[in-house]
Amino acid sequence: SSESAASSRRTKTSSNSSESSSSSSESTEIVSKTLVGDLKGIHHRDTVTYQGDKLLKLRMELLSDLPEEASGAAATMSPEEMTAIIREGMESEPNYVEARNMEGVTIEYSVTADKKLQAIVDLDFEKMDVAKAASLSFFKDLGLNDIKDASPSMFILGMKLGGLKEE
DSSP states (O other), X not given: OHHHHHHHHHHHHHHHHHHXXXXXXXXXXXXXXXXXXXXXXXXXXXXXXXXXXXXXXXXXXXXXXXXXGGHHHHHHSOHHHHHHHHXXXXXXXXXXXXXXXXXXXXXXXXXXXXXXXXXXXXXXXXXXXXHHHHHSHHHHHTTOTTTTTOOHHXXXXXXXXXXXXXX
C-alpha cells in the first residue's frame, strides 16, 4: 500500500507540473530586486521579493544622519552606547512599538561605526496584516501607505520614480 501511495503522489506531482508549465513559468518564479538611492535625506537599500503579482517580502535598509539631538552625544559616545540609547528611546515611541509588535514585522535600529542611524525593516507580507500595517503611521512615514494596493511592479516603479535605482 505504501507503494501505491507513492505512485499516486508521483502522478499528482506530474499533473501539477504540466499545469504550471502551460501557464507562464514567470508567474511562479520568486524574484528579488534591490533598489538603492536616496529619498528625503535617507539612503535606501530596499529589497523587494515577489512571486508573480504578489509581494512576499520587503527589506528596507535605511541609513540617515543621527537626529539633531543626538549629534552632541555622537562626539563622546561609541556607536554601541548610542545604539543602546536609541533602542531604549524607541521603546517609548508608540508608533514604532505598534508596528514592531505586528506579526511578520521586524524593525531594528542601530548606530553604525561612522555614526549614522541605521534602521532595518523586514516585512513578511505572507505573515502580516497588510491592511493594518498600511494604516499605521510608522509605515506611512516610510512611504508605504500604498502598500496594500500595490502590485510588485507598481511598488518598484514607485520606488524608481522616487529616485531609487535597481542594483
